[in-house]
Amino acid sequence: MRLSADALAGKVPLAWRAFATVVLLSLALLALVQQRASILQTGAEVRLRTVPVDPRDLFRGDYVVFAYEIGTVDAGNASGFRRGEQVYVTLKPGPDGFVRAESVSREKPAPVAGATVIAGRVTSTSACARAEDGRLDCSGGRRRLGVSYGIESYFVPQGQGVAIERTEKARIEVVAAVSPSGDAAIKRLLIDGKPVHSEPPY
Structure with missing residues (x-):
């Protein structure tokens, strides 16, 4: 006679079940940490x-929310994109060294020398572009996508969030790492080209 999964689980002592749950959660957390470290x-x-938008989360310490030019x-x-859809954006460095979004696709494109492909999610299918002076250009005639990359929120040491948020946007730079x-x-986070915070791998 076969026992059901529930019956089998019921035969395992509660302490062992609790231990197994803790181990599984710890392994999952370790995998996430290792992925980010990699x-x-x-x-x-x-x-x-970048353009910092929001200075503080009182429950989790200081943080800065960035709006990126590549956002x-x-x-x-291309057409038919939907909010929440995963996309791949090809980035290429401009003359000033900052990357710019060259193209967007649903499928990950083949590697190209000098280009980096970053994964993101569509947040808007009729986004406004940010002009050089920081103002938003919402003029029609062009199909623009708003895209987030999971690096829009960044926690910084206590007390630094407001100072960073008030810094002139042209002085702020983020260096991001992008996996294959x-x-x-x-x-890294830089102001005037000087590092103000570096993220440790672990």
Whole structure:
């Protein structure tokens, strides 16, 4: 006679079940930490132009929310994108060293010399572009996608969030690491080209 999964689980002492649950959760957490560490250690570095938006979370310490220049992508001839859809954005460095979004696609494109592919999620299918002076350009005639990359929120040491948020946007730079799969993590935060915070791998 076969026992059901519930019956088998019922025969395992409660202490052992609790221990197994803790072990599984610990392994899952360790896997996430290791994945992020791998991105930071081996991912391709890209320089991102940023605009800080939000200074503080009282429950979790200081943080900065960044709006990236690459957060607005010209969809070109592509169409039919939906909010929440995963996309891949090809980044190429401009003359100033900051990367710019060259193209967007649903499938991960083949590697190209000098380019980096980052994975993101569509947040808007009619996004406004940010002009050089920081103002938003919402003029029609172009299909723009708003895209998030999972690196928009960044926690900093207590007391630094407000200072960073008030810093002129042109002085702020983020260096992110991008893995071959397209996952990204913030590696360093710079003001006036000088590091103000570096993220340890662990």
